[in-house]
Amino acid sequence: xxxxxxxxxAERLSLEPLLxxxxxxxxxxxxxxFWYYWGGMTLFLFGVQVATGILLLLYYRASADEAYExxxxxxxxxxxxxxxxxIHSWSANLMIGAAMIHMFSVFLxxxxxxxxxxxxxxxxxxxxxxxxxxxxxxxxxxxxLAFFATKVxxxxxxxxxxxGGFLRKFLLGGDQITGGTLTRFFGIHVAILPxxxxxxxxxxxxxxxxxxxxxxxxxxxxxxxxxRMKFVPNFxxxxxxxxxxxxxxxxxxxxxxxxxxxVKADPYAPAPPGIRPEWYFGWMFQTLRMxxxxxxxxxxxxxxxxxxxxxxxVWVIAPFLDDRQGRxxxxxxxxxxxxxxxxxxxxxxxxxxxxxxx
Amino acid sequence: MKRREFLDxxxxxxxxxxxxxxxxxxxxxxxxxxxxxxxxxxxxAARKDxxxxxxxxxxxxxxxxxxxxxxxxxxxxxxxxxxxxxGCTVQYNGANKNIWCxxxxxxxxxxxxxxxxxxxxxxxxxxxxxxxxxxxxxxxxAK
Numbered sequence: 001x002x003x004x005x006x007x008x009x010a011e012r013l014s015l016e017p018l019l020x021x022x023x024x025x026x027x028x029x030x031x032x033x034f035w036y037y038w039g040g041m042t043l044f045l046f047g048v049q050v051a052t053g054i055l056l057l058l059y060y061r062a063s064a065d066e067a068y069e070x071x072x073x074x075x076x077x078x079x080x081x082x083x084x085x086x087i088h089s090w091s092a093n094l095m096i097g098a099a100m101i102h103m104f105s106v107f108l109x110x111x112x113x114x115x116x117x118x119x120x121x122x123x124x125x126x127x128x129x130x131x132x133x134x135x136x137x138x139x140x141x142x143x144x145l146a147f148f149a150t151k152v153x154x155x156x157x158x159x160x161x162x163x164g165g166f167l168r169k170f171l172l173g174g175d176q177i178t179g180g181t182l183t184r185f186f187g188i189h190v191a192i193l194p195x196x197x198x199x200x201x202x203x204x205x206x207x208x209x210x211x212x213x214x215x216x217x218x219x220x221x222x223x224x225x226x227x228r229m230k231f232v233p234n235f236x237x238x239x240x241x242x243x244x245x246x247x248x249x250x251x252x253x254x255x256x257x258x259x260x261x262x263v264k265a266d267p268y269a270p271a272p273p274g275i276r277p278e279w280y281f282g283w284m285f286q287t288l289r290m291x292x293x294x295x296x297x298x299x300x301x302x303x304x305x306x307x308x309x310x311x312x313x314v315w316v317i318a319p320f321l322d323d324r325q326g327r328x329x330x331x332x333x334x335x336x337x338x339x340x341x342x343x344x345x346x347x348x349x350x351x352x353x354x355x356x357x358x
Numbered sequence: 359m360k361r362r363e364f365l366d367x368x369x370x371x372x373x374x375x376x377x378x379x380x381x382x383x384x385x386x387x388x389x390x391x392x393x394x395x396x397x398x399x400x401x402x403a404a405r406k407d408x409x410x411x412x413x414x415x416x417x418x419x420x421x422x423x424x425x426x427x428x429x430x431x432x433x434x435x436x437x438x439x440x441x442x443x444x445g446c447t448v449q450y451n452g453a454n455k456n457i458w459c460x461x462x463x464x465x466x467x468x469x470x471x472x473x474x475x476x477x478x479x480x481x482x483x484x485x486x487x488x489x490x491x492x493x494x495x496x497x498x499x500a501k
Contacts, residue, residue: 079387079391083387
C-alpha cells in the first residue's frame, strides 16, 4: 500500500531527474572539506529568517505610531514572541557571519575561478542583499538607535558623488526619516528583497549543482586522486548536525540575550550616545571615523567612501583578474589580498567595540 | 535489530523531538494573546450642537460603533450601531423614523426593537447625558 502510493506520487511529480541528481551528487573529501558546509549553513539560517519573519508579520504593524508598540506587544504579550523576535535578530547576524565565512573561504580556496565566476557574482549579490535586509530590518522596531543609525546610513549614501542625493531620497522616500520611510523599508524588507533573494538563491544553488564542488588547486595538484563522499545521505547528515548546532545556538542566544527593544524613536530628540551600525557595517564605520576631515583638499569622508567602493569593486571582479588556472605569482597576490581583507575587516570591526574612538 | 535500523530510528526520533521543540513555541505564538475587553463605559459621543434635530451620528464606543440619534424635538437617544444580524453598521432613517440596516434590510424602531427583516435581537440601548457642551453616552449599569 505504502509502496503503491509512493509509485503513484512519483509518477505524478516526476521527481526522477531530481532524485537521480541527488543520488549522483558527490562532495570531494580533503583537508579543506570543512569549508564546504558554510554555504549550506547560510542557506539554513536564511530559512530561519524566512520562517521567523513570516511569524513576526502576524503581529507587526508598519506605521510610525504603532511599530514600536507592536514589537513591544510581540516581546511582552504574545506567547514566545520574545523567542521568535530574538531568533530573527540573532539569526540575521549569524547568517551574515556565515555568509562572510563562506565568501572568504571561497576566495582563499580559489573556488571563484572558471567556470564559477557567475556563481561568485551571484554570491556577492546575495551578500549585498543580506546587508540591505539588515539595514532595512534594523529600522522596523522604530526605536531611537535604529532611527539614528538609519539616518547615518542614509547620509553616507547621500555623500556618494553624482547619484548620492537621488539615492538618499529614493531610499528614504523623502528628505527625512518619517513614517513614510518606515512603510518603505517595510515593503523593501518583506516583499522586494525576499523576491530578489529567492530568485538569486535559486540561481546560486543551481550553479553550484551545475558545476559541482570546486576542488582547491592546492589539493588538485597534490597528484593523488581526491576521495569523494555521497551528498545524500553522508554530506546532508553532516550538514544537519551543523544546522542542529546552529538551532541550539540560536535558542541559547535568544534565551540568554533577548534582543533589546530600546526607546521609541523620537525625530525631535537629540541622538543618544553609542549610536553605531550593526557589526557587519562596523569596519566601514570605523574607517570613515578615523579619516581626517580633509585629504588632499577633498572631503575625507568622500575619499573613504570612494576607496571602500574601489576595494569592493576589485574584490567583486577578482575572478577575472586572477590567474585562471595556475598557482603562480598572480595567484599568490590574490591570496595575500584575501588575507589582508580579512585582517583589515576583523581589526576594524574589533576597534568599534574596543572604543577605538578618534 | 541491526545497527543501521537502530540508527535510522534514532535519527527519526531525534528529528521528531527537535521538530516538536520547534513546533511548540510556533503554535503557541500563532494563538493571539487575549486582549482585555475594552473597559470603556462612558464616551463623549458628540458636541451639543454637532447633530442637528432629525440627524444622527455614528461614534466610536470602546472600539465598536454606536449611533446617536437626535429626534425632531431635540432629544437624544443612543444605541449600539452593530446590527444584531451580521454586524453591519446601522443608520437612522429620518423619513420612516426607524433604524435601518442597509446590508440585509433589517429594521429596528427607535427603541432598538427589531421590527422587520432578519435581525434576531434588539440593539443594545445606552444612556445619554447632556453635560455642558458635551453629549455623553454611557452603558447602563447591568441590573
